[in-house]
Amino acid sequence: MTFCEPVSLADKLAQFSDHYNPRIIGNYNGNEIRVVKLQGDFTWHSHADTDELFLVVSGELGIRFRNGVRVLGPGEFLVVPKGVEHQPFADGECHVMLMDREGEPNTGSHPSVLTRAKLEAI
Amino acid sequence: MTFCEPVSLADKLAQFSDHYNPRIIGNYNGNEIRVVKLQGDFTWHSHADTDELFLVVSGELGIRFRNGVRVLGPGEFLVVPKGVEHQPFADGECHVMLMDREGEPNTGSHPSVLTRAKLEAI
Numbered sequence: 029m030t031f032c033e034p035v036s037l038a039d040k041l042a043q044f045s046d047h048y049n050p051r052i053i054g055n056y057n058g059n060e061i062r063v064v065k066l067q068g069d070f071t072w073h074s075h076a077d078t079d080e081l082f083l084v085v086s087g088e089l090g091i092r093f094r095n096g097v098r099v100l101g102p103g104e105f106l107v108v109p110k111g112v113e114h115q116p117f118a119d120g121e122c123h124v125m126l127m128d129r130e131g132e133p134n135t136g137s138h139p140s141v142l143t144r145a146k147l148e149a150i
Numbered sequence: 151m152t153f154c155e156p157v158s159l160a161d162k163l164a165q166f167s168d169h170y171n172p173r174i175i176g177n178y179n180g181n182e183i184r185v186v187k188l189q190g191d192f193t194w195h196s197h198a199d200t201d202e203l204f205l206v207v208s209g210e211l212g213i214r215f216r217n218g219v220r221v222l223g224p225g226e227f228l229v230v231p232k233g234v235e236h237q238p239f240a241d242g243e244c245h246v247m248l249m250d251r252e253g254e255p256n257t258g259s260h261p262s263v264l265t266r267a268k269l270e271a272i
Contacts, residue, residue, distance in 0.1 A: 032213075032215060032220060032228060032229075032230065032231070032234070033220070033228070034220055034221075034222045034226045034227070034228045035226060035227055035228065036225060036226045037225045037226070037227070038225055054227065054229055055201075055229065056181075056201045056203050056229050056249060057179075057181060057200060057201045057249075057251060059178075059179060059181075061203075061227070061229075078179060079177075079178045079179045081178050081183075085225070091154075093154060098154060098155065098156055099156075100156045103158060103159045103160055103207070104156045104157060104158045104159070105156070105157055105159070105176065105183070106154060106155070106156045106157065107154075107176055107177065107178050107183075108154065109154070112154065127178060127179075129179060
């Protein structure tokens with residue numbers, strides 16, 4: 029990441045292929061801009077101290093909430109407020125830009141085998 | 151804006167046609183998610199207390215810095231760090247998703263005829 033350089037979401041997404049392993053691609057006001065590839069069900073979790081932004085780049089993203097399900101396509105975003113339990117899922121492969129507060133674990137307040145201890149910056 | 155509802159960038163951008171008049175379409179960790187249409191030169195300005203994120207939805211966005219020019223296409227973003235002078239411009243019409251700290255004027259610390267006193271939430 030270089031000072032004031034443009035970042036291509038597609039170029040960053042082309043650098044990895046594993047699922048549910050977000051990469052950090054930028055920083056904004058104490059938050060990390062991340063990209064992630066999803067397929068299948070993630071774990072139910074919430075983030076105690078940060079909202080979480082999902083912006084779909086390609087594919088279809090589902091997010092289950094305790095009171096319903098939302099489905100997003102490319103060019104759509106959704107902000108999960110801090111503390112709200114949610115479970116991302118994708119039937120096919122889905123590419124997403126995320127934003128979380130710096131250092132926030134991908135599984136939030138719910139450590140599991142899916143937790144990535146330290147996210148890689150690419 | 152409704153709790154945990156998906157937001158379509160294209161649908162929001164279809165609701166207005168004027169240039170350099172950002173609309174607020176969401177909130178994230180004390181920041182506003184905005185969309186704006188640009189054409190021609192904006193004013194040189196900086197934001198003393200907030201980084202500014204530009205993500206191009208369509209068209210081509212230029213940003214002049216005191217030490218160079220950057221040009222971004224669809225699916226590319228750039229974060230202007232707080233305090234850094236910049237001048238957005240677009241030869242053709244360009245549609246952009248922005249992020250700024252809540253309440254930040256569009257012209258930052260440089261009030262002018264281009265300043266929008268209060269941004270509309272749509």
